[in-house]
Amino acid sequence: MLKKLSLILLAATTSFAVSARDFSDVKIETSKAAGDVYMLAGPGGNIGVLATGEGLLLVDDKFAPLAEKIENAMKAIVDQDLKYVINTHYHGDHTGSNSYFSHKAPIFAHHNVRNRLKSNDRLTKDALPVVTYDKGVTIHLANEEVQLTHLPKGHTDSDTIVYFKNANVLHTGDLFFEGRFPYVDTNGGGSVDGYIANVSYMVNNFPDDVVIIPGHGNLTDKAGMKEFVAMMIDTSKQVKAQLSAGKSEADILKTGVAQEYKALSWNFITEERWLKTLIAAYK
Secondary structure (H helix, E strand, C coil): CHHHHHHHHHHHHHHHHHHHCCCCCCCCEEEEEECCEEEEECCCCCEEEEEECCEEEEECCCCHHHHHHHHHHHHHHCCCCEEEEECCCCCHHHHCCHHHHCCCCCEEEEHHHHHHHHCCCCCCHHHCCCEEECCEEEEEECCEEEEEEECCCCCCCCCEEEEECCCCEEECHHHCECCCCCCCCHHHCCCHHHHHHHHHHHHHHCCCCCEEECCECCCEEHHHHHHHHHHHHHHHHHHHHHHHCCCCHHHHHHHCCCHHHHHHCCCCCCHHHHHHHHHHHHC
């Protein structure tokens, strides 16, 4: 009951923060990834766009107040109809404009995205994905093969990675926070060990020259992803060793992470919060 109450309060606070924020001056920045695939950056999770002469495909859609800005940025690449929308997971900074875009194209997502959004009383039916899957599905648009793969119990229990095979571009959703500590949503079915396993899967199963659109951060490559998972493994080992030696949470927080990782602290997942996530996972 307490966990459910805390989730409700967190969701309400987040919703209020978004609704109270002024997005009028926000600009959506467009960067080419490779082939016909682009990244749209701005507040919230990074968006992937497949822009073809036969239509557009959207991966994630940020916050609701940004829907028209996102649409304009998309159509500035190629002025075609939106054909498909994909949600990489259920968090509001990746699904917030679902209600807008669902009237233009069907939304694809893992079953748990629909289930979790459906349980949110503040959302209307048009915010829900209408095509759901268990392990994954492939979408064919123009000359591109878009492979959706569910990876379990990582960032959440609803994560999908999206690989544009011909362009050789991978959108990781929030299974990759470029240049910062990751967020493991344990209340949303995520786990530290699952997260590490999922990033390791991506490192081992995609080409070395793949272009990567992370859930947050800058366009990057496999070398950046390898550094990210190495950090997760290293800090996890450090915390496990300290717990095994009888160190308290206060002791571990005082020791902190290695100097090389301190720059990964950011406003949402600070060094302290990352260490507390690890401590909770392994104590």
